[in-house]
Amino acid sequence: xxxxxxxxxxxxxxxxxxxxxxxxNMVSGNHDRVHENKGMDNEGQVGDLLHYILKMKLPDxxxxxxxxxxxxxxxxxxxxxxxxxxxxxxxxxxxxxxxxGDQNKYNVIVQGHFHSRGKKNGDRVSEGPIxxxxxxxxxxxxxxxTGNSYSERSxxxxxxxxxxxxxxxxxxxxxxxxxx
Numbered sequence: 417x418x419x420x421x422x423x424x425x426x427x428x429x430x431x432x433x434x435x436x437x438x439x440x441n442m443v444s445g446n447h448d449r450v451h452e453n454k455g456m457d458n459e460g461q462v463g464d465l466l467h468y469i470l471k472m473k474l475p476d477x478x479x480x481x482x483x484x485x486x487x488x489x490x491x492x493x494x495x496x497x498x499x500x501x502x503x504x505x506x507x508x509x510x511x512x513x514x515x516x517g518d519q520n521k522y523n524v525i526v527q528g529h530f531h532s533r534g535k536k537n538g539d540r541v542s543e544g545p546i547x548x549x550x551x552x553x554x555x556x557x558x559x560x561x562t563g564n565s566y567s568e569r570s571x572x573x574x575x576x577x578x579x580x581x582x583x584x585x586x587x588x589x590x591x592x593x594x595x596x
Contacts, residue, residue, distance in 0.1 A: 420465055427466070427560070428473040437477050442467050444483040445499035445529060487516050491583040494518040500529030500556070509554055522589060523552040524581060528559065553589065555579065560596075 431437055444463030467481035480486060485498045496516045498504055504512060505527055517523040548554075558577035580592040 420462060420469070424466055424469040424473065428470055430560075431470070431474055431477065437474075439478040439480065439488070440470070440474070441486050441488055441495075441497055442470075442479065442481045443486055443497050443499050444481075446501040485516060489518065489521070492521055492587075493581075493583050493589060494521040494523045495526055495581070496523060497526045500527035505529070509552065513552055517552070522583075524589065525552065525554040526557060526581075527555070528557045553591075555581075555591065558593065558595075 431440060442463060444461075463483065464481060467479060471479050480488075485496065485504060488495045488497070494517050496512060509525060512525055513519075513523050517525075557579055558574055560576055560578060562574070562576050576596040577594050578596070580590075580594065582590055584590040
């Protein structure tokens with residue numbers, strides 16, 4: 417409970433500093449369980465609880481939550497968001513976009529999970545966008561909270577940060593990586 421309280425305080429403070437905050441999308445991850453056995457909580461109930469608390473702390477913002485995948489259409493760009501630990505993330509990007517994306521828009525698949533800006537690819541961690549094609553990009557977001565000694569020893573840690581994604585004046589995607 418102390419971790420949920422601290423996370424809600426940190427995240428609500430951070431979000432309250434954004435002047436034009438409209439929508440916050442939240443997807444549960446593998447550390448958002450109320451029980452160490454994933455069979456007892458495979459839906460990330462801590463994420464659901466954090467969503468509830470943040471809705472109360474930020475009543476003027478729209479907060480959306482799902483324990484698996486969220487789709488958002490913003491400025492004619494389709495964002496497909498998942499944490500990255502479910503089986504969906506092991507699928508080919510084309511399969512994910514066929515099931516959740518929009519073939520008539522530029523699509524961005526956004527996920528976290530790896531405690532770094534890169535994604536584990538076999539025995540190594542690759543950096544930057546995982547896939548970048550003419551009509552879609554797959555992005556691994558940096559952690560807002562950095563990893564622990566386990567993730568650091570495994571090479572899955574980086575500086576804390578966040579990304580700002582938007583369609584620029586040329587109609588293309590701009591991705592800004594902000595380090596904290």
